[in-house]
Amino acid sequence: MTTAHASEGASARSPARLEQFVYDDDIVRKFAVATITWGFVAMLVGVWLALMLVVPSLNFHQPWLTFGRLRPLHTNAAIFAFAGNAIFAAVYYSSQRLLKTRMWSDKLGRIHFWGWQAIIVSAALTLPFGFTQSKEYAELEWPIDLAVVVVWLLFAFNFFATIKKRRERHIYVAIWFYIASIVTVAILYLFNNLALPVSFLKSYPIYAGVQDAMMQWWYGHNAVAFFLTTPFLGLMYYFLPKAANRPVYSYKLSILHFWSLVFIYIWAGPHHLHYTALPEWASTLGMIFSVMLWMPSWGGMINGLLTLRGAWNKVAEDPVLKFFVVGVTFYGMATFEGPMLAVKSVNALSHYTDWTIAHVHGGTLGWNGFMTFGMLYWLAPRLFQTKKLWSKKLAEVHFWVGTVGILMYIVSIYAAGVTEGLMWRAFDTTGRLAYPDFVETVVRVIPMWWVRAVGGMLYLSGVVLAMINMVMTWKARPAKYAEPVHEAPALGEYEGYTPALEIPKHATMLTFAYRVRYFAKAEWHRVWERKPLRFTIWVIVAVSTASLFELIPTFLIRSNVPTIASVKPWTPLELEGRDIYVSEGCYNCHSQMIRPIRSETERYGEYSKPGESVYNHPFQWGSRRIGPDLARIGGKYPDLWHLRHMENPRSVTPQSIMPRYPWLFKKDTKFGGIEKKIDVMVMLGVPYGKEINHAEALARAQAKSIAAEIKKEGGPANLQDKEIVALIAYLQRVGTDIKKQPKSPSPGELKAGKSPSGTTAKAAVAPGTTLANVAAGGN
Amino acid sequence: MSLSDIMGAMRLHMYAEIALIIFLAMFLAVVVHVLRKKNASRFDSARFMPLDDDNPQEPRDPDGRDEGARAR
Numbered sequence: 001m002t003t004a005h006a007s008e009g010a011s012a013r014s015p016a017r018l019e020q021f022v023y024d025d026d027i028v029r030k031f032a033v034a035t036i037t038w039g040f041v042a043m044l045v046g047v048w049l050a051l052m053l054v055v056p057s058l059n060f061h062q063p064w065l066t067f068g069r070l071r072p073l074h075t076n077a078a079i080f081a082f083a084g085n086a087i088f089a090a091v092y093y094s095s096q097r098l099l100k101t102r103m104w105s106d107k108l109g110r111i112h113f114w115g116w117q118a119i120i121v122s123a124a125l126t127l128p129f130g131f132t133q134s135k136e137y138a139e140l141e142w143p144i145d146l147a148v149v150v151v152w153l154l155f156a157f158n159f160f161a162t163i164k165k166r167r168e169r170h171i172y173v174a175i176w177f178y179i180a181s182i183v184t185v186a187i188l189y190l191f192n193n194l195a196l197p198v199s200f201l202k203s204y205p206i207y208a209g210v211q212d213a214m215m216q217w218w219y220g221h222n223a224v225a226f227f228l229t230t231p232f233l234g235l236m237y238y239f240l241p242k243a244a245n246r247p248v249y250s251y252k253l254s255i256l257h258f259w260s261l262v263f264i265y266i267w268a269g270p271h272h273l274h275y276t277a278l279p280e281w282a283s284t285l286g287m288i289f290s291v292m293l294w295m296p297s298w299g300g301m302i303n304g305l306l307t308l309r310g311a312w313n314k315v316a317e318d319p320v321l322k323f324f325v326v327g328v329t330f331y332g333m334a335t336f337e338g339p340m341l342a343v344k345s346v347n348a349l350s351h352y353t354d355w356t357i358a359h360v361h362g363g364t365l366g367w368n369g370f371m372t373f374g375m376l377y378w379l380a381p382r383l384f385q386t387k388k389l390w391s392k393k394l395a396e397v398h399f400w401v402g403t404v405g406i407l408m409y410i411v412s413i414y415a416a417g418v419t420e421g422l423m424w425r426a427f428d429t430t431g432r433l434a435y436p437d438f439v440e441t442v443v444r445v446i447p448m449w450w451v452r453a454v455g456g457m458l459y460l461s462g463v464v465l466a467m468i469n470m471v472m473t474w475k476a477r478p479a480k481y482a483e484p485v486h487e488a489p490a491l492g493e494y495e496g497y498t499p500a501l502e503i504p505k506h507a508t509m510l511t512f513a514y515r516v517r518y519f520a521k522a523e524w525h526r527v528w529e530r531k532p533l534r535f536t537i538w539v540i541v542a543v544s545t546a547s548l549f550e551l552i553p554t555f556l557i558r559s560n561v562p563t564i565a566s567v568k569p570w571t572p573l574e575l576e577g578r579d580i581y582v583s584e585g586c587y588n589c590h591s592q593m594i595r596p597i598r599s600e601t602e603r604y605g606e607y608s609k610p611g612e613s614v615y616n617h618p619f620q621w622g623s624r625r626i627g628p629d630l631a632r633i634g635g636k637y638p639d640l641w642h643l644r645h646m647e648n649p650r651s652v653t654p655q656s657i658m659p660r661y662p663w664l665f666k667k668d669t670k671f672g673g674i675e676k677k678i679d680v681m682v683m684l685g686v687p688y689g690k691e692i693n694h695a696e697a698l699a700r701a702q703a704k705s706i707a708a709e710i711k712k713e714g715g716p717a718n719l720q721d722k723e724i725v726a727l728i729a730y731l732q733r734v735g736t737d738i739k740k741q742p743k744s745p746s747p748g749e750l751k752a753g754k755s756p757s758g759t760t761a762k763a764a765v766a767p768g769t770t771l772a773n774v775a776a777g778g779n
Numbered sequence: 780m781s782l783s784d785i786m787g788a789m790r791l792h793m794y795a796e797i798a799l800i801i802f803l804a805m806f807l808a809v810v811v812h813v814l815r816k817k818n819a820s821r822f823d824s825a826r827f828m829p830l831d832d833d834n835p836q837e838p839r840d841p842d843g844r845d846e847g848a849r850a851r
Contacts, residue, residue, distance in 0.1 A: 100834075174829070486833050
């Protein structure tokens, strides 16, 4: 068919055309060392957090050691520092070898490495000090976000340029997984972090309420998909065959695995928001696609495990394979559990409980952690050129300590999660809540939290063993690393291999028919696979189509977020108080989203409506209830109760595990900065009026009256300049607007001749029914 | 009239079904591609890529005319 091409190719092909190249392993060594170092930090912070839940005073009353501020540091360190560096180590090692070329630029690799470490350090220097966007796994403030984007794009450029100069025609499936990860993470990160800066380390997201929640979990779930799953699958498809020294069980299955994940994963995000104020269609869509994910994920797991077919004897001897086998098994477990938790009726029980925490730790410690350790143990002797690992035995010990650690962690937390879920929804025979006091449900799970802490410590000690093993292997390195030279012909000379569409001059068929035949021969997919650019574009199309289908309706179809006339923007002081709430990370333990489930409305009050959070940049719905929901906290207690509670939670709830917040009584509210915040809110479309030029004065006046109220109730005097007052102002307003009648009545009300004050507006707005308010503000 | 009004009036409830059909069609296309007999030999060679750090699978060697023909 292509004789002309072939003969041309033959003339160009001669041994002299062989090119020589050396793989760059120095960059892999750097990332490998960073992986284990940050892994230790992430797990250490995790253990500390676990202990703080059972011994709240472990924060030593320091703001920067408090649970709400450290938890984001733990999640970010585990995901972006530990798993992130592991991914990069895997990408740099395997891509060069799969593509038979050195990376396009050594320098870009170094910039990527040092840039990424600088980002991690700046995260560690901002999160504990309360600089946060409060969106889970996207907490970093805008200057760091910008740095992430720049470093990521440089990495992507270097990666794609390397693919371009490859000497292997076909692109192995591991590289596909890397491509999908790189482009999708870029899209996700960019869109979820769109924000308007207020100051150097403070910004407000451009989205509010329902839309912010939708964007956040579109990002949040896909961060799991394209940061913690697909790159690690690329890792699995390369390092598992390497370690077992046999090819992957089925390459066909790996292609199916890849495309199914790319097509399906992006839709699954809304399952994080079941029974919230999210429109139900989005929630259902998220559930269905999550359930669909089960099959391709298990296809991938089976593919990984069957790669060891006939080599199971090696697993008994090799700690690397042990880590891989258990890692892949945890992948299977997490990808079964995920779809199950995404089913609405299961989620009704599991949401806000420790069950979710158990699920993610099965995934991160089991799948990401063990795949990483397996890879590091396999890489260490090769990177440090020592022929073998310093101690295989120590790696075995690490494997068993780690496995027992994970099991203790997740089994105890599963038990805690189900206990919480069942206690929250339990009614007694008279139809009242069986455990009306939230703290009862906390006290019940504390023993399980102790077991979790011990499990975490075991896992952490495994990491220490890995560090020792790495250092000792490194010590046995040669004085100078050998750099073996490889040889392969350049790819450019083999273009003739790409099948061409040929239409003979004297065609016997319609030209169109030739094209159909060419297409039907499925050469199109082959051509794509060889053309990384087209392939990448296709991945982007798949990912963005799905995103747009799911996101656009929430943003643009008005009926999806009915407004409520009585819901007004926060006052300047409340806005400042809200920022304190955000900065202290209250959302890490308290949700602000009451689901329309009887046990919840009994416990907390009227369920949350989408229209209630339209001015909330960012949303504060939360994902976990270590403490009770706060969506209807406003007006529930006197100001003085809040003051005593923040001073020492145990003075009002003896068994509370909440930390004390003494610094709120010392730090001054930054009245000077409120004006700017209001201005930014106005730019985001929040309808402020007289506040625009008088924010500071209004805030001071409100602070004064709250401080006076506190004094009247018998509390300390002269608190008007302190942060505690701003926080109380916010807390007392949360969830109260819906109970008010709208100030400016709708035309219907005026016709009925009711007074604008709203106190007697009965005709158009039925008293006491909040749903009527929703309708009143609907249009 | 704002963009929200236009989008609201567009009756986008068909979106989900359309998307589902597109995605199902793509999935079937990938399945067909994977199961085609003529691709089998290429997948076979692709499987071995991670195991050989030194030589590309395709082109197999500088005089790789035969390999090219096989892949085709």
